[in-house]
Amino acid sequence: MSSLHYWNYPTEIFCGPGALDALAERCSLLGMRNPLLVTDPGMLALEPLALLKAHLSDTGLPFGLFSDIASNPSMDDVRRGVAAFKAGNHDSLIALGGGSAMDAAKGISLAAIDAEGLERFEWSQVIAHYPTLADFPRLGLPRLVALPTTAGTGSELGREAVLTQSELNVKRVISHPELLPACVILDPVLTRGLPPTLTAATGMDALTHHIEAFCSPLYHPMSSGVAVEGVRLIQQHLVDAVSDGQNMAAREGMLVASAMAAVAFQKGLGGVHALAHPLGARYHKHHGLLNAILLPYVLIANQAAISFDIARLARYLELQQPDFNGFLDWVLDLRQRLGIPHSLQLIGINDEAASWVGEQALADISSSDTNACVLSAADYSQIFRNAVHGVLPGVTP
Known part of the structure; x- marks a missing residue:
């Protein structure tokens, strides 16, 4: 029996050692032609990023890299990520890391399409204007694939991003149904160096x-x-x-x-x-x-x-x-x-x-x-x- 498990709850999940091998094919099926890889700076010299870059290079999928984010990512980090997304003509995102990379990638996805999205879909606004998932406007956000390297936040299966508003020293919860990653890769090999x-x-x-x-x-x-x-x-x-x-x-x-x-x-x-x-x-x-x-x-x-x-x-x-x-x-x-x-x-x-x-x-x-x-x-x-x-x-x- 294969050790690789496939689930769809609440999105597509590949789970097991070697699940990373499914990434390039899923990107192709999702129409991702030039993704921006979002990770945190601490990941740059570590095995998970090396494995991911080797996988993408071997399969010929072009990608960019953005890592200018804090451990508690801020809205300013997201805005820099949007600039990188647009400068590289990227059409999608891959998030590699813990909650910081996931939240930053989600924020970039939203703000790249809706410049006011981080404010429009802050939690208090969501409660006031979008009581169910069907009430949210369709935005057509870039596809996101999530590869967690930590086992904690669960952000890979969430529709929310938690971002710091630096000038006020407060965290804001941003929510939109299209922030849910289109595919999640749960490969324990990516966590073994934590x-x-x-x-x-x-x-x-x-x-x-x-x-x-x-x-x-x-x-x-x-x-x-x-x-x-x-x-x-x-x-x-x-x-x-x-x-x-x-x-x-x-x-x-x-x-x-x-x-x-x-x-x-x-x-x-x-x-x-x-x-x-x-x-x-x-x-x-x-x-x-x-x-x-x-x-x-x-x-x-x-x-x-x-x-x-x-x-x-x-x-x-x-x-x-x-x-x-x-x-x-x-x-x-x-x-x-x-x-x-x-x-x-x-x-x-x-x-x-x-x-x-x-x-x-x-x-x-x-x-x-x-x-x-x-x-x-x-x-x-x-x-x-x-x-x-x-x-x-x-x-x-």
């Missing part, structure tokens, strides 16, 4: 996506089911992927779990992301690491609203103590095994901006509106302070 610390942080990012989606108060049982299985895959594979980066089964399991998370969080995210977005914009810290640190503090803040559902999830995971406390202990133990810091102050963040963080978290309606329970700006400020100082209310050190 360092253990980034494997851990991105894996915890995927875990946070699944947990927040599962706890969202919105009714979406299909996404809830995906989230439950996604958490189990992470339980099964994350530690192995961190301890042995050449373990292809673990790498593939984490790629699948990460991609599944974008399907799960159609149900919504929550307070972890509401806090992580402004913190990432202000302090320029890795998004997955912020999520990993914040997760238990937000779980405790939501405990009254999620205890029943978390107990169901704990039973599915076959935890020895199948209730909220047992699940929280599992999260804390997993973080410790992965070397995730327990507090924000350990990564250089203090609580001097607590009021601003609380206000920004509440204003991040793409996440705060679907938190498990209603939290105020003051609530978010207090959760932030707890996370800075490593205080878990009700938990005995």
Whole structure:
């Protein structure tokens, strides 16, 4: 039986070692004649880019390269990418990397066709004007193929891009149905060089996506089911992927779990992301690491609203103590095994901006509106302070 899997949920996916070999044919079938390859500068000397460039060169497909993006890509990065897209007469895009490359490529795709698109399809405008996918205008965006080299953001299966508005130190969620990549290549070979610390942080990012989606108060049982299985895959594979980066089964399991998370969080995210977005914009810290640190503090803040559902999830995971406390202990133990810091102050963040963080978290309606329970700006400020100082209310050190 072949180790290469083909799925179409919610877009075309090729999954398994060697899936990269399908890229050129898919580009041809999608009418991609001169794609712009978008990646981050840290990828320039690494194996995944070398493998991808060799594959495209061997198949004779011309391409350009754009890598002038930050780890938290900004709207200015996107505008530079649009200039490169147009200067090279490109007709499509390939995104290689983590969430930064995916988000930048999506932003370039949108802004290359609609100069006002980053503003028109910002989340608050989407909520106000485009309540369903059918309400969005058809734009004919350039085709995008996504090849993740990390297993965390799930951006390859999402219709959103998260971009920093640098002048305000805030992150904006941009959404349009045509931002969903036309094809996704999940090849674990492209992730085997990811360092253990980034494997851990991105894996915890995927875990946070699944947990927040599962706890969202919105009714979406299909996404809830995906989230439950996604958490189990992470339980099964994350530690192995961190301890042995050449373990292809673990790498593939984490790629699948990460991609599944974008399907799960159609149900919504929550307070972890509401806090992580402004913190990432202000302090320029890795998004997955912020999520990993914040997760238990937000779980405790939501405990009254999620205890029943978390107990169901704990039973599915076959935890020895199948209730909220047992699940929280599992999260804390997993973080410790992965070397995730327990507090924000350990990564250089203090609580001097607590009021601003609380206000920004509440204003991040793409996440705060679907938190498990209603939290105020003051609530978010207090959760932030707890996370800075490593205080878990009700938990005995």
